[in-house]
Amino acid sequence: MMNAEKVEDxxxxxxxxxxxxxDYILVEEVGQFGKYQLTTLLLAAVPVxxxxxxxxxxxFTTARIPSRCRIPQCDGExxxxxxxxxxxxxxxxxxxxxxxxxxxxxxxxxxxxxxGTCPNTLFDTSRxxxxxxxxxxxxxxxxxxxxxxxxxxxxxxxGSIRTIxxxxxxxxxxxxxxxxxxxxxxxxxxxxxxxxxxxRSFVNSYEWFLALEVIESTVGAGAFSSxxxxxxxxxxxxxxxxxxxxISTMFAVGQVLLGFIAWGVPSWRALTRLLYAPQLLxxxxxxxxxxxxxxxxxxxxxxxxxxxxxxxxxxxKKQLSEKSLEALRTSAEVExxxxxxxxxxxxxxxxxxxxxLFRCIVSPVWWITNTLVYYGMNINAVNLSGxxxxxxxxxxxxxxxGFWTAVLLLDRVGRKPVLICGYWLCATCQFAFAFLPxxxxxxxxxxxxxxxxxxAMVMTSVYLFTAELFPTKYRHTLLAFASMIGRVGSITAPLxxxxxxxxxxxxxxxxxxxxxxxxxxxxFTMPETWRRKLPDTFEEAEALSRR
Numbered sequence: 001m002m003n004a005e006k007v008e009d010x011x012x013x014x015x016x017x018x019x020x021x022x023d024y025i026l027v028e029e030v031g032q033f034g035k036y037q038l039t040t041l042l043l044a045a046v047p048v049x050x051x052x053x054x055x056x057x058x059x060f061t062t063a064r065i066p067s068r069c070r071i072p073q074c075d076g077e078x079x080x081x082x083x084x085x086x087x088x089x090x091x092x093x094x095x096x097x098x099x100x101x102x103x104x105x106x107x108x109x110x111x112x113x114x115x116g117t118c119p120n121t122l123f124d125t126s127r128x129x130x131x132x133x134x135x136x137x138x139x140x141x142x143x144x145x146x147x148x149x150x151x152x153x154x155x156x157x158x159g160s161i162r163t164i165x166x167x168x169x170x171x172x173x174x175x176x177x178x179x180x181x182x183x184x185x186x187x188x189x190x191x192x193x194x195x196x197x198x199x200r201s202f203v204n205s206y207e208w209f210l211a212l213e214v215i216e217s218t219v220g221a222g223a224f225s226s227x228x229x230x231x232x233x234x235x236x237x238x239x240x241x242x243x244x245x246x247i248s249t250m251f252a253v254g255q256v257l258l259g260f261i262a263w264g265v266p267s268w269r270a271l272t273r274l275l276y277a278p279q280l281l282x283x284x285x286x287x288x289x290x291x292x293x294x295x296x297x298x299x300x301x302x303x304x305x306x307x308x309x310x311x312x313x314x315x316x317k318k319q320l321s322e323k324s325l326e327a328l329r330t331s332a333e334v335e336x337x338x339x340x341x342x343x344x345x346x347x348x349x350x351x352x353x354x355x356x357l358f359r360c361i362v363s364p365v366w367w368i369t370n371t372l373v374y375y376g377m378n379i380n381a382v383n384l385s386g387x388x389x390x391x392x393x394x395x396x397x398x399x400x401x402g403f404w405t406a407v408l409l410l411d412r413v414g415r416k417p418v419l420i421c422g423y424w425l426c427a428t429c430q431f432a433f434a435f436l437p438x439x440x441x442x443x444x445x446x447x448x449x450x451x452x453x454x455x456a457m458v459m460t461s462v463y464l465f466t467a468e469l470f471p472t473k474y475r476h477t478l479l480a481f482a483s484m485i486g487r488v489g490s491i492t493a494p495l496x497x498x499x500x501x502x503x504x505x506x507x508x509x510x511x512x513x514x515x516x517x518x519x520x521x522x523x524f525t526m527p528e529t530w531r532r533k534l535p536d537t538f539e540e541a542e543a544l545s546r547r
Contacts, residue, residue, distance in 0.1 A: 032236020
């Protein structure tokens, strides 16, 4: 049976060719990355871009809107947001800097005021009271529709609830993908995202909006991972890291496009419909894309595997050998008669191995850091000084050189140096950004972008490093476990703007820096996997630490 994860260049002299080895067929016969793989990658890029839209859309649709207290005795039916008399009723230093959530108490003696005026005699400037109703600068986000002017926690909860769905979607999509195929998982996730997002654009209830956010992410946020696996299982060993970086790059491109689209269509209902409607078209991928050959082989569907491999060879202008065709047919016969051997439960095996158990405890910390810092920086980018749309675009675009820097360094200096330097550079930038004095906007943006560059470099590296620490048979399961626990970071990230608003302004950056510093230290406890054979068994995985 083929080894889907093993990375090698085929059998050496004197070695027996296994019954079937897809990596060998890709390397020696049909091509590791030809026209067929390129076409699949380009097709997969579209739902990946759509996945970026869905993951970041709430940053704009739930964005803060400047607000002030409604002054009943002065505001008419259509109040002006910054009337000339505003500072008579609300504490502030200018018409651009005033209290958004409180006002002066009413004076005990109320006198009729001439139309269009609001004299300070109507108010007791020695007492401050909370707003009873609000006036908003615009109606562009759900903050206006659901009247959340000064309810920062309620607003932030939308993003946090949504990311809970991204935790739930991992086992659901994994089950669908392993049971019915990568192509099925991709089309179901993309279609669910499209129609649920469209429905959400019509709701007028905060509770329904919240419910649809978590439902959408629970049954639709697996499109990215489905595309990632589909592409990884089709390309040869030499191109897996670049192909993975290309998928990540397409996600960053989607975020850049999202920033520009949100800038051009700022109204949340129109923006949501524009972003989600095209995603319904991805359902056609069920007929356009071919299923993963590795998955088909793992299910014993060798006849279909043979058909697709012939198609790959034809498109890439290569030739599938008779020896490989015979191996496919022989494997089909062997699969029919093979007896399944009952093995110990994975949890039991992990607890029996102290080294693997330690890795299962430590690796989720890296993933919590990655999702916390990565998504947290995206979310807080719109609160930086300057144009919030351009800030979001800058923070998304800087990921692309981060991904490709990791590709250039991982096979030259090793996994651990790249990860440690990436985490610690990120931590340094976060702490510097947190305590930088006011008035250094250019330097603060530079620090922010370098921090995002660093975490993007780490994101690409940690996928590979975590996978190389675990044995082949359980690699996907243990990697998924670390990633799933890591979603604690993405659940926490949307709450960080509320912490900055309500607790301490530098809190998000200090939190990000602390986790990055800790993760860099934890990397020292792991073995280096660079230039080491991928472990196939628990014993080989343990041997990495005994070198």
